[in-house]
Amino acid sequence: MSSSAQQSETTLSRSAKFAPASVLREDLGGGAFVLRSSYPLDMNVGCLSEYLERWAIDAPDRLFLAERGADDRWVSVTYSETLAQTKALAAFLLSKGLNKDRPLLILSGNSVRHGLLMLAAMHVGIPVVPVSVPYSLFDESLAKLRHIVKTTNPGMAYADDASAYARAFDYLASEDIELLSDNGAQTFDQALQSAAGSAVDQARATVNNDTIAKILFTSGSTGMPKGVIVTQAMMLATQEAVVKIWPFLESAPPVIVDWLPWNHTFGGNFNFNMMLRNGGSFYIDDGKPVPGEIEKTIRNVREVSPSLFFNVPRGFDMLLPALREDAALRSAFFKRLDLIFFSGAGLPDHLWEGLEQLGLQERGEKIPFVSAWGLTEAMMATCVHFPIDKAGVIGVPGPGSEIKFLPNGGKLEMRVRGPHVTTGYLNNPEKTAEAFDEEGYFLTGDAGRLQDPDDPSKGIVFDGRISENFKLMTGTWVAVGNLRVNLLQALSPIASDAVITGHDRTEIGALLFLNADECKTLTGRDDTLAGYADDPAVRTFIAEKLATYNAEQTGSATRVKRVRIERNAPSVEKNEITDKGYINQRLALELRADAVLGLYAGTEDVILSGKAS
Structure with missing residues (x-):
């Protein structure tokens, strides 16, 4: 050692x-x-509640969570308010039969109420299952939401807007899952009126390091998401x-x-x-x-x-x-x-x-x-x-x-x-x-x-x-992550992201996504991504930068021989771009299979080896 x-x-x-x-x-x-x-x-x-209980005593009036309200002003809760509301909501969740085997689904995005419900559930040992928003709003089949429900067996689901989440709520109701929202039949404000009593204290006393706090689901880029057990x-x-x-x-x-x-x-x-x-x-x-x-x-x-x-x-x-x-x-x-x-x-x-x-x-x-x-x-x-x-x-x-x-x-x-x-x-x-x-x-x-x-x-x-790494037909390994970063650096600031191609082919290619603001600066005009993709100034810029980049490379594992400018941005709805803003390399290749075929067929919009066609 x-x-x-x-x-x-x-x-x-x-x-x-x-x-x-x-x-x-x-x-x-x-x-x-x-x-x-x-x-x-x-x-x-x-457990995590010890942090909240400490600050509710030591800094009761300090702001903990804040968000923009309907009037566009910040709406917030202090640490003492958070603890009080956490206990009230915990009492409500327990009264609805939620427990370690019947978790709480949260369908909508970050909000003060999301945070309070998350803390309330964990306070009494109820696992929280925060779900990626697109699974409920943009997936017509609700396939991933259905999978999550089957995996977790939730007792309740919360979404801020019952109307926006109506399709998901209809499905969840058919599974006899309680529904909670800000404007539906059972509301957050009603839940907040629950009285915290001995049941909350007794449940809180059982929470320890081994208690399951959350089930977080993986992105599911290679299949259905897996439910990761997250303990205290x-x-x-x-x-x-x-x-x-x-x-x-x-x-x-x-x-x-x-x-x-x-x-x-x-x-x-x-x-x-x-x-x-x-x-x-x-x-x-x-x-x-x-x-x-x-x-x-x-x-x-x-x-x-x-x-x-x-x-x-x-x-x-x-x-x-x-x-x-x-x-x-x-x-x-x-x-x-x-x-x-x-x-x-x-x-x-x-x-x-x-x-x-x-x-x-x-x-x-x-x-x-x-x-x-x-x-x-x-x-x-x-x-x-x-x-x-x-x-x-x-x-x-x-x-x-x-x-x-x-x-x-x-x-x-x-x-x-x-x-x-x-x-x-x-x-x-x-x-x-x-x-x-x-x-x-x-x-x-x-x-x-x-x-x-x-x-x-x-x-x-x-x-x-x-x-993510792959081999060219020559047997040469391509380190996708490093190559992507280096290519984006070479094509900055016009290219905002890239998908690297070349698996079982003789040379590396890339599908490029443009930075609209930088394209506007370069061309001096306002246009769509599709319009910029055809713009001679944009294409020349990329061709010249790509030629310079390739001239500095010493082998086929890093030399990008052909690129194609994509005419539309990565899709959040299809999970092509993750909730965190990353390109999903595998899924993008799957969804844009025709673009990859065109890239290697040498269609007229492909920039080959640093030369604009």
Whole structure:
């Protein structure tokens, strides 16, 4: 067993002080090894409700959750109000027969009421099942919702608007599932009138680390979603690990403006629970990183001035031009910002450099960029708590986390073990058995490598999804994740996303999605995505940038020989773009199979080897 550490406390901005990176390494032979944090995980908390109960006493009047109301003003609940309403709603849920085997479905998106119901259910040991909104609103067959109901056997379902969710509600009623909404036959306001009594206290006393808190469903890109069992221990271990390496969280209550959906572990566990653990304030962002919605995010940031800012690369891509142009927004964004957190490894260099430059301009210092790596099944396996100068570094194992690296297809597969890892998939013993190795490590399907092979404390570099990678007909492996990021960097800022093609073909191709705002700047005209796809200036820009990129490549594994500009954006309704704003590589290839065929047939809209046709 060897160890490495960056010994001094790391200060990256006026407020953010991180614990030194400290890692233990155990070599297993054959190129395999295990990394662990040197920091112990202190688990002195029994359940998530202890956080809420603490702040209801210590900071009763502090804002916890806020959202835009009907009059466009912020509507909020304090910590003391949250606890009182949590108990009342818990009494209501218990009176309706919900229990550990009859969970609560939540169909609609992030809201104060969603948060209160989530806390109420968990307070008394009722699992929460937050469902991706498109499953109810945009899927005519309700196939995935039906699958979730069959898997979880819920006792009740909540959606904010009974009319909007009428199709889903009709199906759920046919399954004898109780319905709750803001405007239906049984309303949230009525539920809130329930009196919290001894039944709530008795149920609360039974909740512990082993209690199932949530069932979170995977994206289902390769089949029906799997229901991931999320225990209280998983959520608590994540938050206690974070505060150990980000001790500044306890110096002042954090404030966030956040849109990331609560049916995913990033928004619903990492971010939501971080505010609860540290007495923070969560302003629910009604915007998203899509045209027509980013303006809401901009407005909210301008009013709130977050101390932490979480987003996906697409969100930063849309926010950066506004920050450059709007001095008031720029001041509000950076005024009390402790860190910028980007989800995933793929933040293109031009976004990093642009945000860093603006931060220096506003504050005279670098605002730290950090990231982490985790999955629905394994929350926060790694986290950054030291200076990094580029995307790709996903940190080191957090306290309590163990990462095993095994050679696999020329890469190092990462497997995870620890209290933050799920016990399995609900009512799916076969998939549960397949998900773990003989030592109890979860098989993530992700690859990683050390930034510095001689010093693990310098961090792990994300090396793509092993399952997404493919071979060309020549037998050459293509690392899809890395290639996609590099291609987007080369074609910035015109290309906003890409789907990499080439499985069992002789050369790599890509389907490109355009950034409409940047196309407008380049062409000087307002148009649709389809119009920009045909614009000579756009096509020439891409052809020239692609030629430059290819000239710098040394082999077929990274050279993109042909691209096709897609004339419509990825579809949220079809789950082609995930709730978090990521392109679903596998599903996009399936849905756009004709486009891929056209790409390799050399149709007239294809840009071949850097030349516009």
